[in-house]
Amino acid sequence: xxxxxxxxxxxxxxxxxxxxxxxxxxxxxxxxxxxxxxxxxxxxxxxxxxxxxxxxxxxxxxxxxxxxxxxxxxxxxxxxxxxxxxxxxxxxxxxxxxxxxxxxxxxxxxxxxxxxxxxxxxxxxxxxxxxxxxxxxxxxxxxxxxxxxxxxxxxxxxxxxxxxxxxxxxxxxxxxxxxxxxxxxxxxxxxxxxxxxxxxxxxxxxxxxxxxxxxxxxxxxxxxxxxxxxxxxxxxxxxxxxxxxxxxxxxxxxxxxxxxxxxxxxxxxxxxxxxxxxxxxxxxxxxxxxxxxxxxxxxxxxxxxxxxxxxxxxxxxxxxxxxxxxxxxxxxxxxxxxxxxxxxxxxxxxxxxxxxxxxxxxxxxxxxxxxxxxxxxxxx
Amino acid sequence: xxxxxxxxxxxxxxxxxxxxxxxxxxxxxxxxxxxxxxxxxxxxxxxxxxxxxxxxxxxxxxxxxxxxxxxxxxxxxxxxxxxxxxxxxxxxxxxxxxxxxxxxxxxxxxxxxxxxxxxxxxxxxxxxxxxxxxxxxxxxxxxxxxxxxxxxxxxxxxxxxxxxxxxxxxxxxxxxxxxxxxxxxxxxxxxxxxxxxxxxxxxxxxxxxxxxxxxxxxxxxxxxxxxxxxxxxxxxxxxxxxxxxxxxxxxxxxxxxxxxxxxxxxxxxxxxxxxxxxxxxxxxxxxxxxxxxxxxxxxxxxxxxxxxxxxxxxxxxxxxxxxxxxxxxxxxxxxxxxxxxxxxxxxxxxxxxxxxxxxxxxxxxxxxxxxxxxxxxxxxxxxxxxxxxx
Numbered sequence: 043x044x045x046x047x048x049x050x051x052x053x054x055x056x057x058x059x060x061x062x063x064x065x066x067x068x069x070x071x072x073x074x075x076x077x078x079x080x081x082x083x084x085x086x087x088x089x090x091x092x093x094x095x096x097x098x099x100x101x102x103x104x105x106x107x108x109x110x111x112x113x114x115x116x117x118x119x120x121x122x123x124x125x126x127x128x129x130x131x132x133x134x135x136x137x138x139x140x141x142x143x144x145x146x147x148x149x150x151x152x153x154x155x156x157x158x159x160x161x162x163x164x165x166x167x168x169x170x171x172x173x174x175x176x177x178x179x180x181x182x183x184x185x186x187x188x189x190x191x192x193x194x195x196x197x198x199x200x201x202x203x204x205x206x207x208x209x210x211x212x213x214x215x216x217x218x219x220x221x222x223x224x225x226x227x228x229x230x231x232x233x234x235x236x237x238x239x240x241x242x243x244x245x246x247x248x249x250x251x252x253x254x255x256x257x258x259x260x261x262x263x264x265x266x267x268x269x270x271x272x273x274x275x276x277x278x279x280x281x282x283x284x285x286x287x288x289x290x291x292x293x294x295x296x297x298x299x300x301x302x303x304x305x306x307x308x309x310x311x312x313x314x315x316x317x318x319x320x321x322x323x324x325x326x327x328x329x330x331x332x333x334x335x336x337x338x339x340x341x342x343x344x345x346x347x348x349x350x351x352x353x354x355x356x357x358x359x360x361x362x363x364x365x366x367x368x369x370x371x372x373x374x375x376x377x378x379x380x381x382x383x384x385x386x387x388x389x390x391x392x393x394x395x396x397x398x399x400x401x402x403x404x405x406x407x408x409x410x411x412x413x414x415x416x417x418x419x420x421x422x
Numbered sequence: 423x424x425x426x427x428x429x430x431x432x433x434x435x436x437x438x439x440x441x442x443x444x445x446x447x448x449x450x451x452x453x454x455x456x457x458x459x460x461x462x463x464x465x466x467x468x469x470x471x472x473x474x475x476x477x478x479x480x481x482x483x484x485x486x487x488x489x490x491x492x493x494x495x496x497x498x499x500x501x502x503x504x505x506x507x508x509x510x511x512x513x514x515x516x517x518x519x520x521x522x523x524x525x526x527x528x529x530x531x532x533x534x535x536x537x538x539x540x541x542x543x544x545x546x547x548x549x550x551x552x553x554x555x556x557x558x559x560x561x562x563x564x565x566x567x568x569x570x571x572x573x574x575x576x577x578x579x580x581x582x583x584x585x586x587x588x589x590x591x592x593x594x595x596x597x598x599x600x601x602x603x604x605x606x607x608x609x610x611x612x613x614x615x616x617x618x619x620x621x622x623x624x625x626x627x628x629x630x631x632x633x634x635x636x637x638x639x640x641x642x643x644x645x646x647x648x649x650x651x652x653x654x655x656x657x658x659x660x661x662x663x664x665x666x667x668x669x670x671x672x673x674x675x676x677x678x679x680x681x682x683x684x685x686x687x688x689x690x691x692x693x694x695x696x697x698x699x700x701x702x703x704x705x706x707x708x709x710x711x712x713x714x715x716x717x718x719x720x721x722x723x724x725x726x727x728x729x730x731x732x733x734x735x736x737x738x739x740x741x742x743x744x745x746x747x748x749x750x751x752x753x754x755x756x757x758x759x760x761x762x763x764x765x766x767x768x769x770x771x772x773x774x775x776x777x778x779x780x781x782x783x784x785x786x787x788x789x790x791x792x793x794x795x796x797x798x799x800x801x802x803x804x805x806x807x808x809x810x811x812x
Contacts (some may be wrong), residue, residue: 149625
């Protein structure tokens with residue numbers, strides 16, 4: 043530690059070079075944070091999937107409905123503890139660009155299945171009492187500047203007309219990855235105002251089971267129950283359903299991995315190059331240090347310490363910027379509802395920065411260690 | 423005042439090849455990512471836009487955002503068929519009333535289900551869409567549970583091979599033909615008779631989602647549109663098919679472009695830092711050379727020009743390398759989900775000469791930003807002091 047001033051003085055010698063190398067580190071780690079957040083946004087559905095939740099959709103496809111009387115038959119299957127259902131509304135608020143999902147939910151059972159959404163008791167009570175009431179996620183409310191009591195008009199391209207809703211409650215999540223951009227309203231209102239052919243039909247069922255290890259058996263039991271009916275079902279765990287969506291999006295992981303490796307390889311070259319130049323310029327000084335009695339190890343350490351300092355400061359700077367950027371939420375305006383940087387990834391990014399710091403310093407440090415004092419001093 | 427010969431810069435880059443390579447690779451990586459993202463967005467857009475023909479008009483319910491949420495009942499079909507400008511084969515108007523549904527079929531690559539778009543069309547659909555051809559087998563027969571499958575769909579999903587039978591929506595369908603639409607979105611679709619599909623999906627009979635009409639010419643659209651939209655019996659909107667598909671692709675194209683540009687910009691900043699570093703070290707190491715050049719009579723402008731030229735040379739090499747590295751992805755087929763239709767769509771990356779030009783331009787811009795400040799510093803070096811080091 044007592045040599046820290048020496049390391050810092052060395053770094054301060056070429057201020058522009060040090061600043062640029064720090065900048066390269068910061069940019070690379072900022073990008074790392076960005077890519078992690080993008081990846082997280084695509085995989086969000088998998089991260090929030092409840093282990094004890096199953097989803098039932100129509101076997102033909104998710105846009106085909108299921109009959110409402112299935113609810114009681116599902117409840118009778120052993121292992122099922124709660125069932126709720128919802129329908130996709132697909133409305134447009136003001137402009138098509140303002141996309142967010144709207145569900146007509148069964149207000150009596152919805153929260154039994156999704157306990158992670160926190161709603162103040164008085165707001166929830168107000169929602170239950172209002173036929174035209176609706177509940178919106180906290181980030182959605184923030185995005186459009188809504189307040190409790192606002193009347194929200196939503197145009198429905200599927201069912202026609204403009205539907206009006208009163209904002210009665212705002213839900214919050216308990217984890218950073220919870221989707222706070224959903225919009226729920228009462229199934230009763232949907233049945234009343236919707237077209238006659240939608241009566242008695244629901245979009246999908248969600249259920250909770252008593253034991254997650256039992257999922258395979260319950261899944262099979264449900265699909266068998268409705269086999270050979272007019273509405274056959276496909277039951278999946280919530281995670282499997284979300285994963286199938288992500289797989290359809292294409293290979294995001296691979297794309298991000300490619301970009302990430304290009305960036306880090308380049309960074310390694312940039313810092314490695316900087317350190318090599320620094321050592322070359324200071325050959326004489328390092329030789330003097332050795333000549334006055336400092337060990338080879340010490341010289342190795344002092345060069346490594348320099349590249350490590352660069353990586354620590356630059357890495358912290360980049361990750362800090364990334365954290366600040368992602369704290370602003372979705373940069374695309376609704377397409378990536380959950381956009382954040384988890385602390386574990388911050389730690390991983392920092393470790394990566396340290397690794398690059400060591401890797402880029404190692405070759406120059408060894409060549410500095412191996413300097414033969416006689417040769418080096420002769421150049422002075 | 424004369425310029426410093428360019429050979430000097432080439433030699434200088436060669437002499438300092440290690441740090442030049444760092445800058446070249448940094449810029450190459452950035453350009454490669456930039457071009458790849460643009461190629462992806464362009465490929466996706468092209469796949470959808472080429473699905474439309476300029477002579478075709480698509481009619482949907484007024485206010486519908488896409489085919490998925492539109493309704494055109496049978497009663498409204500006749501006025502559409504009788505509208506002016508509709509092309510006819512003999513006395514039969516070339517209009518295909520269509521339904522679009524989604525079916526879950528397993529992807530060959532992963533074994534998990536993906537949504538394939540299933541289009542119920544009129545048996546005359548091939549006359550309406552002239553760029554779609556049957557390349558294997560035949561078209562379906564009206565009223566039978568037969569399907570024809572786009573060639574990308576055959577490759578993407580398990581169980582859609584020519585001649586096989588596949589159950590979905592309560593019927594077992596026979597694959598009687600394979601379609602080629604020249605790489606457009608129809609290549610990812612499955613086509614069946616609209617009436618049979620309506621029954622299989624338990625939809626009310628006589629309800630379609632859109633009607634695609636072949637017009638006698640591109641110019642007939644305005645008249646066709648005016649007639650339909652002012653007809654009090656109808657609640658429809660008509661637009662060119664090309665325009666419609668451009669709109670349907672916009673959401674994903676913008677997402678890819680937005681994220682791609684963000685990533686490329688951030689990488690660009692990093693690459694500029696790399697270039698600046700290289701050029702500043704070059705200037706520092708060459709203060710004597712520069713002083714000598716000045717001493718023998720080259721002016722400040724000539725020195726600045728020379729260093730900027732060197733930075734541009736490095737970035738140009740980087741740009742070229744990046745373009746070469748990204749070329750193999752041209753034509754590579756990948757797939758994604760189109761959120762606007764809820765279905766999976768195969769598309770190919772398209773690296774066009776224009777995109778490559780953009781890539782090189784981006785590289786040169788990075789070179790300029792990374793080269794000018796060090797060049798100015800080089801020119802400002804005090805001649806006497808620098809020469810004293812000798």
